[in-house]
Amino acid sequence: MYPEGFSIHGIDISHHQGDIDWHKVKNATVNGETISFIFIKATEGENHLDKNFNDNFYQARDNGFLRGAYHYFKPNVSATVQAKYFLKQVHLEEGDLPPVLDIEEKGNLSVEKLRKASLTWLRVVEKEYGVPPIIYTNYKFKKDYLNTKEFDRYPYWIAHYYVHSLTYSGKWRFWQHTDCGHIDGIKGNVDLNIYNGSMYDLKRLCIVKDW
Numbered sequence: 030m031y032p033e034g035f036s037i038h039g040i041d042i043s044h045h046q047g048d049i050d051w052h053k054v055k056n057a058t059v060n061g062e063t064i065s066f067i068f069i070k071a072t073e074g075e076n077h078l079d080k081n082f083n084d085n086f087y088q089a090r091d092n093g094f095l096r097g098a099y100h101y102f103k104p105n106v107s108a109t110v111q112a113k114y115f116l117k118q119v120h121l122e123e124g125d126l127p128p129v130l131d132i133e134e135k136g137n138l139s140v141e142k143l144r145k146a147s148l149t150w151l152r153v154v155e156k157e158y159g160v161p162p163i164i165y166t167n168y169k170f171k172k173d174y175l176n177t178k179e180f181d182r183y184p185y186w187i188a189h190y191y192v193h194s195l196t197y198s199g200k201w202r203f204w205q206h207t208d209c210g211h212i213d214g215i216k217g218n219v220d221l222n223i224y225n226g227s228m229y230d231l232k233r234l235c236i237v238k239d240w
Contacts, residue, residue, distance in 0.1 A: 032193065032204065035224070037065050037066070037223060037224040037226070037231060038060065038062050038063075038064055038221065038222065039223070039224065040067055040222065041067065041068035041099070041220045042220075043069070043081065044070070045217075046081075047217070051088045051092045052092075052214070053214030054213065054214035057212040057214055058212075059210070059212060065231070066094060066096070066097070066224065066231065067085075067089045068096075068186075068222070069097065069098050069099070070098075070099055070131075071115065071119045072101070073101035073103065074106050074114075075103075075110045075111055082098070082118070082119075090122075095124070095126055096126065097121075098115075098125075099129035099165060100112075100119075100129065100131060101131045101133075102131060102133075102147070104135060105137070108146040108149035108153075109153060111150055112149070112150045113153070115154065116153075116154065123235075123238035124235050125236050126235055127162050127236060128158060128163070129162060130151060130162050130164050132147055132164065132175070133167065133170060135174065140173075144175065144179070147180075148179060151183060159236070159237070160236055161182050163202070164183045165203075165205075167187070167189065168187055168188070168196075168197050171197075171199075176199075181199075181200075184201075185199065185203075186201070186203035186205065189204065189205070190205075190208060192206075201225055202234070203225065204225065206221060206223060207220065207221050208220050
């Protein structure tokens with residue numbers, strides 16, 4: 030099942046995808062279209078680096094994909110510490126997609142403290158790269174916890190599976206529409222995504238090196 034009306038496809042990967050045959054991925058198609066962008070898991074919490082991150086990160090660029098890196102947020106760890114750890118491990122370059130905050134857990138934080146922690150991470154990382162980071166989360170988490178005006182300026186990457194269209198009424202840039210996709214070059218399942226806009230818009234979203 031693929032969303033209709035979108036031509037820009039991407040994937041997101043981590044060590045769970047194992048060893049990737051990048052030549053095959055470069056030539057793979059999703060719904061008849063080649064893959065344009067790849068988001069790569071980088072860090073989690075305050076001290077976990079995905080073991081395949083560095084290889085995936087450089088292979089993605091070497092094979093001509095627009096690439097991005099994401100941090101999995103742990104609510105029980107200082108947001109500032111997590112942001113600094115991400116910045117230490119991840120060195121985005123001009124033409125890369127904005128950094129991504131993957132936030133899926135509330136932990137024992139109140140809604141107010143979760144929002145504050147999220148904004149702390151976003152602001153520390155934005156200060157480094159000069160672009161608003163992307164927020165990745167599912168529809169319900171966004172609606173319940175991150176739907177105040179402060180979050181409107183951050184591009185939204187929505188996770189919502191197995192539906193033909195989204196019921197989310199706000200603005201969004203990326204849609205992770207399945208967690209069980211298959212493409213040439215990757216054994217097993219891989220998350221499939223689409224971009225909501227043109228290739229021109231997608232490239233304008235990327236980092237410009239003027240910081």
